[in-house]
Amino acid sequence: VKKKASRYEKQARKVSQAAVLGAGIMGGGIAYQSASKGTPILMKDIKEEAIELGLKEARKLFAKQVERGKLTTQQMAERLSNIRPTLSYGDFGHVDLVVEAVVENPKVKDAVLSEVEGLVSDDTILTSNTSTISITRLAQNLKRPENFCGMHFFNPVHRMPLVEVIRGEKTGDAAVAATVAYARAMGKTPIVVNDCPGFLVNRVLFPYFGGFNSLLEQGADFQRIDKVMEKFGWPMGPAYLLDVVGMDTAVHANEVMAEGFPDRMAQEGKSAIQVMVDNDRLGQKNAKGFYAYE
Numbered sequence: 001v002k003k004k005a006s007r008y009e010k011q012a013r014k015v016s017q018a019a020v021l022g023a024g025i026m027g028g029g030i031a032y033q034s035a036s037k038g039t040p041i042l043m044k045d046i047k048e049e050a051i052e053l054g055l056k057e058a059r060k061l062f063a064k065q066v067e068r069g070k071l072t073t074q075q076m077a078e079r080l081s082n083i084r085p086t087l088s089y090g091d092f093g094h095v096d097l098v099v100e101a102v103v104e105n106p107k108v109k110d111a112v113l114s115e116v117e118g119l120v121s122d123d124t125i126l127t128s129n130t131s132t133i134s135i136t137r138l139a140q141n142l143k144r145p146e147n148f149c150g151m152h153f154f155n156p157v158h159r160m161p162l163v164e165v166i167r168g169e170k171t172g173d174a175a176v177a178a179t180v181a182y183a184r185a186m187g188k189t190p191i192v193v194n195d196c197p198g199f200l201v202n203r204v205l206f207p208y209f210g211g212f213n214s215l216l217e218q219g220a221d222f223q224r225i226d227k228v229m230e231k232f233g234w235p236m237g238p239a240y241l242l243d244v245v246g247m248d249t250a251v252h253a254n255e256v257m258a259e260g261f262p263d264r265m266a267q268e269g270k271s272a273i274q275v276m277v278d279n280d281r282l283g284q285k286n287a288k289g290f291y292a293y294e
């Protein structure tokens with residue numbers, strides 16, 4: 001897989017200025033990672049509070065590195081200044097690559113991607129951090145689909161090495177090459193994968209969540225399932241993982257998977273995870289999910 005990614009790198013355009021749309025769990029993490037490895041990044045959201053939260057998280061992560069003696073306070077200030085928070089598209093004309101990381105809703109993503117495409121220069125690479133939505137499907141409304149591909153990070157971004165770079169039907173080599181190179185510049189391990197709902201990792205992960213969900217519906221105790229999966233050797237069980245992912249994001253992603261693979265992924269009635277959303281238990285993002293957080 002590494003070989004395949006490096007094939008693209010030879011012709012890669014360097015990303016000197018990046019931008020991320022959405023300052024949530026993922027957008028904030030992507031901004032931190034880019035800034036930390038030296039690529040300046042604009043972080044845009046529609047909500048001031050989201051930007052504040054994204055910056056707070058980045059500050060916390062940099063401060064930990066200072067505590068551990070890995071960064072000086074001067075270096076922390078420099079790296080932090082690589083993140084430019086914004087509520088407007090003002091400086092998007094000079095951006096080499098955009099990562100869209102807004103909510104997992106195809107309609108919202110369509111609107112945001114079309115809007116940003118009209119504001120960036122003709123050769124800017126647009127990418128989406130969607131967990132599940134087909135890249136070919138998201139490219140449908142774009143004028144320059146050859147400049148668009150998936151750039152799928154995992155949560156938490158600063159700890160998870162893998163990035164899926166997804167080739168849609170119309171994605172060009174230059175977009176894949178620039179995205180692979182940017183992922184590497186961020187210290188990540190990119191793999192280039194073909195397009196389908198869920199790509200590679202979530203095609204494996206979401207059926208696993210489905211299995212967890214049906215155990216819950218049959219009365220199983222989520223804490224026991226987590227403990228067993230940890231003993232099995234996984235770093236965390238499915239309930240804790242869903243708290244990290246965000247219950248709302250998991251429900252949206254599961255809908256896309258069910259649409260793509262109705263025979264395997266469709267679920268009758270309300271899932272246990274949907275019940276969690278209905279009860280405002282979104283996970284770590286609002287401090288209450290399967291577990292409670294400070």
Ligand code: NAD
Pocket residue numbers: 021022023024025026027044045046047050100101102103104105108112129130131132152153154155244245246249253285
């Ligand atoms: P989130 O709910 O934490 O954040 C989404 C952010 O998007 C919010 O801050 C919201 O204000 C902002 N937003 C909404 N509309 C916007 C717009 N028009 N312009 C700019 N910002 C806008 O969600 P998240 O977990 O960060 O997920 C974001 C994307 O990343 C989704 O597509 C999700 O599927 C994907 N993803 C999530 C995970 C995960 O574990 N949470 C992992 C990989 C990929």
